Amino acid sequence: MSELITVPVALGERSYDVIIGDGALETGMDRLGPLCPRRRAFIAADAAALAAHGKRLRAGLNAAGLEPVIFEIEGGERAKTWTGVERLVEALLEAGIERSECLIAFGGGTIGDLAGFAAAVTKRGVGFVQIPTTLLAQVDSSVGGKTGINTASGKNLAGAFHQPALVIADTGLLASLPEREIRAGYAEIAKAGLIADAELFARLESAGAGALTGDALTRAAADAVAFKARIVAEDEREGGVRALLNLGHTFGHAFEAEAAKGALVHGEAVAAGMSLAFRYSVRLGVCPQAEADRVDAHLRAVGLPASGAELPGGPYQADRLVARMGSDKKNRGGAITLILARAVGEAYITPCEDAADLAAFLDEDLRTG
Numbered sequence: 001m002s003e004l005i006t007v008p009v010a011l012g013e014r015s016y017d018v019i020i021g022d023g024a025l026e027t028g029m030d031r032l033g034p035l036c037p038r039r040r041a042f043i044a045a046d047a048a049a050l051a052a053h054g055k056r057l058r059a060g061l062n063a064a065g066l067e068p069v070i071f072e073i074e075g076g077e078r079a080k081t082w083t084g085v086e087r088l089v090e091a092l093l094e095a096g097i098e099r100s101e102c103l104i105a106f107g108g109g110t111i112g113d114l115a116g117f118a119a120a121v122t123k124r125g126v127g128f129v130q131i132p133t134t135l136l137a138q139v140d141s142s143v144g145g146k147t148g149i150n151t152a153s154g155k156n157l158a159g160a161f162h163q164p165a166l167v168i169a170d171t172g173l174l175a176s177l178p179e180r181e182i183r184a185g186y187a188e189i190a191k192a193g194l195i196a197d198a199e200l201f202a203r204l205e206s207a208g209a210g211a212l213t214g215d216a217l218t219r220a221a222a223d224a225v226a227f228k229a230r231i232v233a234e235d236e237r238e239g240g241v242r243a244l245l246n247l248g249h250t251f252g253h254a255f256e257a258e259a260a261k262g263a264l265v266h267g268e269a270v271a272a273g274m275s276l277a278f279r280y281s282v283r284l285g286v287c288p289q290a291e292a293d294r295v296d297a298h299l300r301a302v303g304l305p306a307s308g309a310e311l312p313g314g315p316y317q318a319d320r321l322v323a324r325m326g327s328d329k330k331n332r333g334g335a336i337t338l339i340l341a342r343a344v345g346e347a348y349i350t351p352c353e354d355a356a357d358l359a360a361f362l363d364e365d366l367r368t369g
C-alpha cells in the first residue's frame with residue numbers, strides 16, 4: 001500500500017473529503033459508518049468493477065459492520081438513460097431506502113452520474129457517496145456534484161447538482177481497467193494543468209508516459225482533484241469559472257455525439273478536443289504555436305489522440321460537429337461557448353465569433369490531422 005492523500009472539497013456544510021491512493025477503500029470504509037445509520041450500504045455497482053473487486057468491496061463493508069445491498073448495472077453511456085434512473089430509483093424505493101441513508105456509486109463516471117441523479121431525486125434527495133473505479137471518475141467525475149443522464153437531444157442534458165458526502169478513490173481498483181481507459185482518464189489530469197496549473201503540466205510533461213502508473217499517477221490524480229476542488233469551491237453551480245473545466249469538452253462532446261456507437265471513449269474525445277482548443281487559439285492569434293505543440297506532443301507521448309483525424313468512430317463532418325457544438329448547454333444567446341487558451345495554464349471562456357471559421361478549422365483538422 002502506498003501513501004493515501006486526502007483532498008478536502010470546501011463547500012460549507014456540504015464539504016467533503018476525497019481520499020486517494022492504493023488502499024483507500026479499506027481506510028474509507030471507517031468513514032462510511034455514520035453515513036449508513038441503518039447499517040445498510042446501498043450500492044449502484046458497475047458490473048465489470050464488481051466482477052473484479054466485488055469480493056474486496058464486500059469484505060470491506062463487512063469489516064465496517066455494513067450490510068451490502070447491491071444493484072448491479074452494466075456501465076457505459078447506455079446506463080445513463082431515463083430508464084436507467086427509473087429502474088434504480090424504483091429498486092431503492094422497493095428496498096426501503098430512507099432519506100437519512102445513502103446510495104454509493106461503485107463504478108466509472110457513467111455509474112456515478114446515474115447513481116448521483118437517482119440519489120438526488122429519490123425521496124427528494126438521499127445521501128450519496130462515490131467509490132470511483134475508473135481513472136476518469138477518480139480524478140474528475142466523482143468530485144463536484146454534477147450528476148445526470150443523456151437524453152435524445154444530447155449528452156448530460158438532464159441532471160442535478162448533488163454533492164457526495166465522501167469520495168473514496170482507490171487507485172488499486174484501476175488494476176483491472178483496460179489501458180485505453182487509463183489513458184482516457186489521464187486526459188482529465190492533463191486538462192487540469194492545461195486550464196490553470198502550468199507547473200502541474202510541466203511535471204506531467206517531464207514524467208511522460210511514466211505519469212500513468214504507480215505513485216506518480218496517485219500524485220498527479222491528487223493534484224487534479226485538488227485543482228477541481230478549488231474551482232468547484234469557487235463556483236459550485238457553474239455560473240462562471242467552473243465552465244473552464246469544460247476545456248476540450250465542447251469539441252469532445254460533438255465528436256462523441258457523432259461517433260459510431262461505442263467506438264469512442266470520452267477521455268479520447270476530450271484529448272482531441274483540448275488539442276483543437278489550443279490550435280484554434282493559435283488560429284485566432286491568442287496563443288503561441290509552441291504552446292499548442294507542447295499540448296500535442298504530451299498527448300501523443302502518453303498515447304492519446306491529438307486531433308479529430310486521430311479519433312476512432314468516424315468519419316466525422318465539420319459542419320455536423322459545429323451543429324452539435326451549437327446545442328451545447330454552456331452556450332449563451334445562441335453563440336457557441338468555447339474554452340480557449342492564451343498558453344498552457346491560461347484557459348479562458350469566450351463566445352465563438354465565427355461559426356463558419358470554426359467549421360473551416362475543423363474541416364482542415366479532419367483532413368490533415
Ligand SMILES: NC(=O)c1ccc[n+]([C@@H]2O[C@H](COP(=O)([O-])OP(=O)(O)OC[C@H]3O[C@@H](n4cnc5c(N)ncnc54)[C@H](O)[C@@H]3O)[C@@H](O)[C@H]2O)c1
Nearest residue numbers: 048049075076108109110133134136137141146173176177
Ligand atoms: N459528473 C461529472 O462532473 C463528469 C465529469 C466528467 C465526465 N463525466 C461523465 O463520465 C462518463 C465517463 O466515465 P468513465 O470514463 O469512467 O466511463 P464508464 O463509466 O463507462 O467506464 C468505462 C468502462 O470501464 C468499465 N469499468 C469501470 N470500472 C472498472 C474497473 N475497475 N475495472 C474494469 N472495468 C471497469 C465500465 O464497465 C465501462 O465499460 C461520461 O458519461 C461523462 O459524461 C461526468
